[in-house]
Amino acid sequence: MQPQGAVEREFAYSKADFDAVRKQLHLLTGIRLADSKDSMVYSRLVRRIRALRLSGFAAYLTYLDKHPEETEQFINALTTNLTSFFREPHHFEVLSTYLKKHPGQINIWCAASSTGEEPYSIAMVVAETFGRFDAPVQIIATDIDSQVLQKAQAGIYRADRLQGLDERRCKQFFFRGKGSQTGFVKVVPELQKMVQFRQLNLLDAKWHIRGPFDLIFCRNVMIYFDKPTQLKLLERMVRLLTPSGLYIAGHSENFAQATHLVKAIGQTTYRPAGGVLG
Known part of the structure; x- marks a missing residue:
């Protein structure tokens, strides 16, 4: 039996297959896939099944169990990476204001860098605020998906x-491609140097990054976790914030039930509950 709404497919795909996939993804990453993601799972994993010349989903899950090196491919395939430059622009106004109020050394963590648009947007605001690229600001950008991190580090995007x-x-932050690279742009080297990209799974027992951070951008990530996991992650992140630091959430995320951890000070902008207004 195929998931509801499914069309005829190249490989047999049952609800049991879908449930097994999302159970494994939750085990590895803490991400819970909604029932509506059944078609997405099929389209993303069928590429791996073909590449490995396997007979179907059951065979793939067996392969995944016996070949730990496939785990990275599995996670990469199912991780959603929707992003754009200056998405939710009000957050970058908050960033600019914070930088002007705190002219000293600033540490920023972008906790879901995807293909790099968000951390490069942060870096652009930093460069504009300080009037130079070598500002006293450290930007660390992390993501669970190794493939999108490679794209982010390359800093090459379609011009659109x-x-x-x-x-x-x-003009200031991008080179336009010519010849065979027409239709593409590349982030200027000075901006690239402002961002350190690292792979990180938020569910790892130990995060290989060092705080404290003045700002943490963790936007539209928590929605993929259940409530207990959200609170655990938020608590860990808040511990890494300075007393005057800010936690920037996504437009669909709300921490009204976590007032013991954070206090809202603006649109999806929070400060540590025990912190100070900065």
């Missing part, structure tokens, strides 16, 4: 990804 960016930023 810059839609909505004003011309000044396009």
Whole structure:
């Protein structure tokens, strides 16, 4: 029996297969896939099944169990990476204001860098605020997906990804491709140097990053975890914030039930509950 709404498919795909996949993903990452993601799971994993020349989903799950090196491919395939430059622009106004109020050394953690648009947007605001690229600001950008991190480090994007960016930023922070690279842009080296990219699974017992951080951008990530996991992660992150630090959440995330950890001070912007207004 195929999941509801399924069409005829190349490989047999039952609800049991879907449930087994999301159980394994939750075990590895803490991410809970909704029932509506059945088609997404099929389309993402069928590529791996073909590449490995396996007979179907049951065979793939057996292969995954016996070959730990496939785990990275499994996670990469199922991790959603929706992002854009200056997504939710009000957060970057908050960042600019914070930088102006705190002119000293600032540490920023972007906890879900995806293909790099968010951390590079942060870096652009830093460069603009300080008027130079070598600002006293450290930006660490992490993601669970090794493939999107490679794209982020390369800093190469289709030119249409810059839609909505004003011309000044396009000229200052990107090179436009020529010849065979027409239709693509590349982040300028000075901006690339401002961001350190690292692979990190938020569910790992130990995070190989060092705080304290003045700002943590963790936007539209928590929605993939159940409530207990959200609170555990939020608590860990808040412990890494300075007393005057800020936690920046996504538009669909709300921590009204976690007032013992954070206090809302603006639109999806929080400070540590025991912190100070900065």
